[in-house]
Structure formats: structure tokens, C-alpha cells
Amino acid sequence: xxxxxxxxxxLMAILISSCAPSRYVEPLEKDTFSVGGxxxxxVINFGGPIPMPITSVDVGYGLDSNLTLFGGxxxxxxxxGNGQIDLGCTYQFLKQKGAIPNVSVSPSVNMIYDFGDQxxxxxxxxxxxxxxxxxxxxxxxxxxxxxxxELSRTGAHEQPQDYYWLFSPxxxxxxxxxxxxxxxxxxxxxxAPYIDNFGDFVPYLPPGNTGALGFYIxxxxxxxxxx
Numbered sequence: 001x002x003x004x005x006x007x008x009x010x011l012m013a014i015l016i017s018s019c020a021p022s023r024y025v026e027p028l029e030k031d032t033f034s035v036g037g038x039x040x041x042x043v044i045n046f047g048g049p050i051p052m053p054i055t056s057v058d059v060g061y062g063l064d065s066n067l068t069l070f071g072g073x074x075x076x077x078x079x080x081g082n083g084q085i086d087l088g089c090t091y092q093f094l095k096q097k098g099a100i101p102n103v104s105v106s107p108s109v110n111m112i113y114d115f116g117d118q119x120x121x122x123x124x125x126x127x128x129x130x131x132x133x134x135x136x137x138x139x140x141x142x143x144x145x146x147x148x149x150e151l152s153r154t155g156a157h158e159q160p161q162d163y164y165w166l167f168s169p170x171x172x173x174x175x176x177x178x179x180x181x182x183x184x185x186x187x188x189x190x191x192a193p194y195i196d197n198f199g200d201f202v203p204y205l206p207p208g209n210t211g212a213l214g215f216y217i218x219x220x221x222x223x224x225x226x227x
Contacts, residue, residue, distance in 0.1 A: 020038055020054075020056040020058075020072055020074065020086070020216070021038050021040070021170075021172070021185070021187040021189075021216035021218055022106065022127050022129060022142075022144065022146070022170065022172065022187060023058055023060070023070045023072055023086070023088065023090070023106065023108070023127075024060055024068050024070050024090040024104075024106060025090070025104060025106075025127075025129045025131050025140070025142050025144070025172070025174070026090075026092070026102070026104065026131060026133075026140060026174070027062060027064075027065065027066050027067060027068040027090050027091070027092050027104065028060055028061070028062030028068045028222060029062050029065060029222075030062045030063070030064050030065045031062060031224055032061075032062040032222050032223070032224040033059070033060070033061055033062075033222065033223055033224045034058075034059065034060040034061075034220055034221065034222045034223075035057070035058070035059050035060075035220070035221055036057065036058050036059075036060075036183075036218055036219055036220030036221065037055065037056065037057045037058070037218065037219060038055065038056050038057075038058070038185075038216050038217070038218035039051075039053065039054070039055050039216065039217055039218075040052070040053075040054065040187075040214065040215050040216035040217055041053070041054035041214055041215075041216070042191060042212045042213065042214045043212070043213045043214060043215055051214065051215045051216070053076070054074075054076045055074075055075045055076050056072050056073060056074045056075055056076070057072065057073050057075060058070055058071065058072040058073070058220075059071055059072075062224075063089075066091060066092040066093070067089060067090070067091050067092075068089060068090045069088075069089050070087075070088055070089065070090065070108075071085060071086065071087050071088075072085060072086045072087075073085055074086075074112075077112065081114065081115050081116050082112055082113065082114050082115070083112065083113045083115065084110070084111065084112040084113075085110075085111055086108050086109065086110045086111070086125070087108060087109055087111075088106055088107055088108020088109065088125070089106065089107065089108070090104050090105070090106040090127075091104060091105055091106075092104040093105065096131075096132060096133060101130040101131055101132050102130065102131050102132070102133065102140075103128075103129070103130050103131075104128075104129050104131070105126070105127070105128050105129075106126070106127040106128075106129070107124070107125070107126050108124075108125045108126075108127075109122055109123065109124055109125065110122070110123045110125055111123075121152070122151070123148060123149060123150065123151070124149045124151070125146065125147065125148055125149070126146075126147040126149075127144060127145070127146050127147070128144050128145050128147070129142045129143070129144030129145075129170075130142060130143055130144060131143075137176040137177075137178070137180065138176065138180075139173070139174060139175050139176050140173070140174050141171070141172065141173040141174075142170075142171065142172050142173070142174075143169075143170070143171050144169075144170050144171075145167050145168065145169055145170065146167065146168040146169075146170055146189065147165065147166070147167050148165070148166040148167070148168070149164060149165055149166075150164050150165075150166070151164075166192050166195075167192070168189050168190060168191045168192060168193075168211075168214075169189070169190050169193070170187055170188065170189045170190075171187070171188055172185060172186060172187035172188065173185070173186055173187075180222070181221055181222050181223065182219065182220070182221055182222075183218075183219070183220045183221075183222070184217075184218075184219055185216075185217070185218040185219070185220065186215075186216070186217050186218075187215070187216045187217075187218070188213065188214065188215050188216075189213070189214040189215075189216075190211055190212075190213055190214075191211050191212045191213070191214055192210075192211045192212070193210055193211035194210060194211070195210060195211060196209060196210055
């Protein structure tokens, strides 16, 4: 029974904290607003490899040229009677110089409330991403890590908490429109690569017997002041 708990925790992490891609890797321009939506999730074998159809929407505001505030609503979660949002910011603390990448950090919190059982919870999350702009439109690709922190001392069925920190490597690419307003973003995550997966219980398609691969596609539209 001891081995069952990491599997339950992995499923919870995927469906609760990691059901959206990185919100903002590159900060918005100052005084610029953004709205967007995403689709995707862990890849499963369902007559072929497909991402779970998890959706979310987000908004962002460029408070400064290197600081963006954002919020997200998990729309699939709402369909199943849960109010789930995430709130956070993205701060870029290193500028690209040659092969040295831009680097940003995104602290946030994920909050969920089950209206049926009338219970809720909160999870701190920290994303760290390195990204490289290229080309006339300043498209970019990025690599990073999503860090999810569990605050509860016990897990499912009051079992002892074994994992207070879950990390998931991620890579992605952002393709910008001609005037820089639209962005098409693709991202792949490797959820908790050090934890045994569910095997036959959930037909994940990981590289091996641990973790699970996830794939997302997002579109974002920016508007407001442009310099």
C-alpha cells in the first residue's frame, strides 16, 4: 500500500496544479494587457496518443517592462463543480546577451474550492524559465522547470506526506504575429519524472515507467500601449 500513495499524489498534481502550461515566460510590455486560452494536459493512450482535454483562460498586465501580473481560471475544473484559479507574477531578472538567455521567475498560487463538498486548498507554485528571442518578430523558445509545493502534512486517506516538492521540466516555443499582438505557444512537460506512474490505471504515455508527458497549445492576444 505504501507505493500507492505516490501514484495518487502524481495524479493529484497533474489534475490540480499542472493542468495549465506556464502562464507567462516573457513579461509583457509596460501598460500592455493580454488575454489567452490553453488546451491540453497529460498525454494518454486513448485509441492513440492524445493530450487530456483540459482548458483554461488567463489575463495579464505589464506592470513594468520586466514585471507582469497574471491570473488564470481553470474552465474544465469549473465544469466539474470546482472553482479553481491561479494568481501570480512573472519577473525577468536577466537579459539575453549572446548565448546567455533571458531568465524569468514566476511565483504563483493555485487555489481550488469544491462547491459540492465545500472544501478547498491552496498550493504555492514556482516556475523558472530561460528563454532565447530570435528573428525580427522576437519569437522565443524556452526551457524551464515547474515547481509545485504541497503544504499539507498528510495525503490521501490521511497517509503520511512523502512529497512536499514536485518538479516538472518543461520546454516550449512562442510564435509571434506580424505586429506582435498574437502569440501561438506550444509546451511540453515531463510531470514528476522521478515518481512511478499509474501503469494500467491511467494509460499515460511517459518515456518509461515514471512520470507522465504533457502537451499544451495556447493562444494569447495582447493590446494596449506599445512602444
